[in-house]
Amino acid sequence: MERVAFIIDATGERIDCLLNPETFEVRRLAGVRTPAAGSEPIVGRGQADDPVRFTGGGRTELLLDMVFDVGLVESGGAPQDVRALTARLWNLAENTAHELGAGRPPLIRLVWGKSWNVPCVVSAIAERFDAFNAGGAPGRSWIRLKLLRVGEPAGSAACSFDEELTRTATANGDTDRPAALEAIGDGGTSDGRPGTARIDLLAADALGSPMRWRELAAHNDVDDPLAVRAGTVLAVPSAGSRS
Incomplete structure (x- = not known):
């Protein structure tokens, strides 16, 4: 879950x-807001x-x-x-x-x-x-x-996620991205398990914006974006693809 x-x-x-x-x-x-009493004339009788x-x-x-x-x-x-x-x-x-x-x-x-x-x-x-x-x-x-x-910003909050992806890709040129990247996380847990990496930071490195973390997660079938193990190699979607 x-x-x-x-x-x-x-x-x-x-x-x-x-x-x-x-x-x-x-x-x-x-x-x-409504004008506070006494702060300004009340109009519209x-x-x-x-x-x-x-x-x-x-x-x-x-x-x-x-x-x-x-x-x-x-x-x-x-x-x-x-x-x-x-x-x-x-x-x-x-x-x-x-x-x-x-x-x-x-x-x-x-x-x-x-x-x-x-x-x-x-x-x-x-x-x-x-x-x-x-x-x-x-x-x-x-x-x-x-x-x-x-x-x-108001524009980002009002537009849909697909519009945000399109605008971000246009602004950044959406080119020269790597074919894959390795997840770099923390030092691991006390019981020897590997650490985890932040997928929004991985998306910023690979796709130019942390807002595109859903695209990176979907492309790699990541079920839990909070549990990307350090050392995992993630494929980067091509410039023309949308997962």
């Missing part, structure tokens, strides 16, 4: 979820609705409900306290990055199979605990995560 993961943009660190979200809601708030001001922009929110349980950890070293599994998600809501002299939450990517790859920041997190042991440590956690999409 493909699971949701969060990739920290600055470091490449990946935070995997034990299960897919219980629920996943996407909400779009348009760039409109006799109309059915108050006037609105069009500010442009807006925001896209993603709401995820997730479950973590120490009993679901596959390795023998499962923690006694579920907070050991969820602490890194809390850190994503802290101002650990810096921009223009001020702290801000780190930029991350929400990745879920081949369907979702969204640049965003964590704007809110809430956690409810149950399944406490005799020492008071919770064994299960119910997390609600609120994400805000960032870093996408």
Whole structure:
């Protein structure tokens, strides 16, 4: 089963979820507002609705409900306290990055199979605990995560994925690409298994844009783009092909 993961943009660190979200809601708030009382004259008397001001922009929110349980950890070293599994998600809501002299939450990517790859920041997190042991440590956690999409121009957000691929290929010339590339990942796991590589970075090297990771995954029949083993040789689609 493909699971949701969060990739920290600055470091490449990946935070995997034990299960897919219980629920996943996407909400779009348009760039409109009503004038605040006393801030400006209210016009449009006799109309059915108050006037609105069009500010442009807006925001896209993603709401995820997730479950973590120490009993679901596959390795023998499962923690006694579920907070050991969820602490890194809390850190994503802290101002650990810096921009223009001020702290801000780190930029991350929400990745879920081949369907979702969204640049965003964590704007809110809430956690409810149950399944406490005799020492008071919770064994299960119910997390609600609120994400805000960032870093996408209006044109990119409005067009379809195929249009994005076409525009990217045109801008980059889509030529002089290698026939294949080797996945370079991290140093591996503590039990000797090979590390994994980020397929969006591989797509950037081979196809000129990380946005084209789905094309690279489909061309190589990659079922789980988060589990490309280091050392795997991936074929690069030709300039004229679309998988």
